[in-house]
Amino acid sequence: MADHNDPNAVNSIFSDIDPSAADVYDMFGFPGPDDSQGDRVVVALTFASVPSTGVFDTDMLYRLRMYSHPRAAVTSDEPRDLETLRRYIDGVRGTYFGAESAMEIRVTVDERGQATVTFHDFPGGSFMATVPVGEVTTIKAADGLAVDAFIGGRDDAFFNDLPGFFRSINYAPQFYHVPSTRPDLRELPIPKTLLELEGNDLFNYNPAVPDLGWGIKLDLPPGPYEWSGNSFKKDAAGNYRFVYDGRDARAGQNVNAIILEMPLQFITRRPEVDRIVDIWGESWVRKASRKVPGIPDHPIWHEHPLAFLGADYRDKQLDGYKLVDTVGQPFADAGLSERENNRQLGANNFWLAPHFVKRLAHLGWGFGPSVTALGLRCSFDTGGAPVPVHRVYHSAIEAFPRARQVIFQRLRMPDDSWDRRQLGIPLRRPFEIFVPNVCALDMDTTGTWPFGRRLEDQVANRFLSLFLDMESAAADGSAYHVETLSDQALWDAAPVMPKTSPNPLKNDKDFLPHFPYLAEPW
């Protein structure tokens, strides 16, 4: 028979870009507001609301992983070099960080809208519970501790001018139909920039297509795509034009979410010592072979119903799924890993460290001159470049000297309210934040980023603040901090239009003061 027997006959290269329930969005972690009975930990994993808000894809398995440990001792006088970075990475990989031995919570949902939540390797043991989707439920552990759970649809807690960010890195798929067979045409070889570049017609605001990138896409025009200009674009009044306009790209949109609140004692039997809780999330999709009707995916369930809590069973369960997406730190994926599938490593992103150095330097050559043009002090060594440069590094050794301060500077906070017990907790540095790729919640803080991630944190502005020089002071003695770019007075004084924070300063819906904290869905 002529059956055209090649696998291309069922190839689906063009059909794998639909919204997917495997697309995890954000990982939040912060202390619960009521600590009258001891510290409580809130974690929230959000992802695409597919097939619809509050309805879960039954082929998915979501994993929330947690690891608690003491706050690491910090030395302040170590040299700022690659050797220090290497020692740090070897240290976290080999000593206190234990991705392999982390506790975890797995969630699957069946067609009846029942979520199965299994807790593995918690101090009180392993156990499972079944909870209805869309309802706040309390799960009782064997040791009497209670976990609040909500698994269902909510308003998306992410408030961010995502098209603005993608404009800043010339990420074409936000604005153009990019051929699926040409992944090299996604991030185009144009300098990254916070201010529009003269002649960057592909990404500058186009009044003829005002909604380009906001739901409207055009076919990607033929190249060449390199930028041949030599200046920022200015209007008649001499103002630069911002690539951001400060709108919330996710306004009015929902997510599906797994939200849990639990006593710190549930996570560690040494809550007074283990003050850091590393949290990260993963999405897994069922393998085809486990979906075939009539083939039991877990025959052991019938024979040994208690065996499902053992490590052996867990491995067998994961054998039936494929890891698709991971989330820990905001922008670790979109900003630093360039969204590549083979970089979905979750917490175990140690081998990406050299890539982060190269990527931060690449971003620095773009954002640095923009920061300087706005009259701000920059943490990246641009060598006085007046306009952004498209520079790709192949060696971390070559990239590091330029990005040294970006990587090593301590990120200042606007005041000391974050250190809620006034313990003198050291400020965090970017390399500590992004490697490993976890939300490292410090229970002695408010959990505001980078000491966790609170719902109300404007993390996109805080990520951009990495490129501000937080170590030197202005003439009046003031210094930049992670909230500097959220200060409207800065923009009012800057030679830029529109005069707005890059990203919105609050969510489109108010968060709730109580569990499950994320607002009701639209």
Add this chain to the structure above:
Amino acid sequence: MVTKALVATCGDELQRLGEAIAALAGTEGADAATRRAYLRLRHARLSGVLDELRDADQAVTAALRRYPDWPDLCYLRAGADLDMHQPDAALARLDVEPALAGSPAGLELRGAALEQLGQYPQAEDCLARALLADPSWQALASLALVRTALGDQEAADALYVRAEDELTAKQMSAFAWVRAARGDLAAAAGDHEAAAAHLRVAAAAFPGYWLVESRVARLHRQRGRLDEAAAVLAGLRARTGRPDLAEALGEVHRERGDDERADRWQAIAQAEYADSAARGEALYHHHRGAR
């Protein structure tokens, strides 16, 4: 615990594709044209209807004529060339698109084209390069075909197993394709029980897929279950209009001793092969040559 997630049938998928094609009506641009052509091609491949495949093939050509510089359309055209048994045309298409040709998707296509041409070492080299860049199920399955052609059935099955492991619940048609290929392998080795087991799984994974049913018919015939083979082939032939199925049906009737029906179906097949050749198609050259 038996998996509760519902399995979509081939009919469900064809309906979904039909709706997607309708939703694209009137849309303009290279991306929309690519999507429309791709959906039609996929619909034709899954339905097995020959005339649909011909129409989809023409739709790809028309889209490419309108948007000659759009790489995805070149890719689709090369893929359709393989559907139409024109591997030389696929290779020529890839040769003029170096960026596409060097991508994992392009390397997979080139490997499949070289396999069709019987240039197995070159195909193997190409697919090995594709796998280095992206261990996709397509490249693994194409490599399995090469190993099959070279007579290494054990290695082929191992590659198919790896291909299966790459596939998710969102790719059940591909899973059924791989399982059917494993059924072919087992049947070729004379292990009819294993072949039947593989085909049962393939049929359960993606019910109603003509390609799996055609393998089931072939296995019935190999096992001497001629009435069952004839029944399956008759149904498939009516659904798809494929001359190769008419020929197979004639052969089964011959083995059943029903020469009248055998002659009638063989005549139909030969007429349709001739018609295909008159259209300039290469689809059934090997069938005509065999007679």
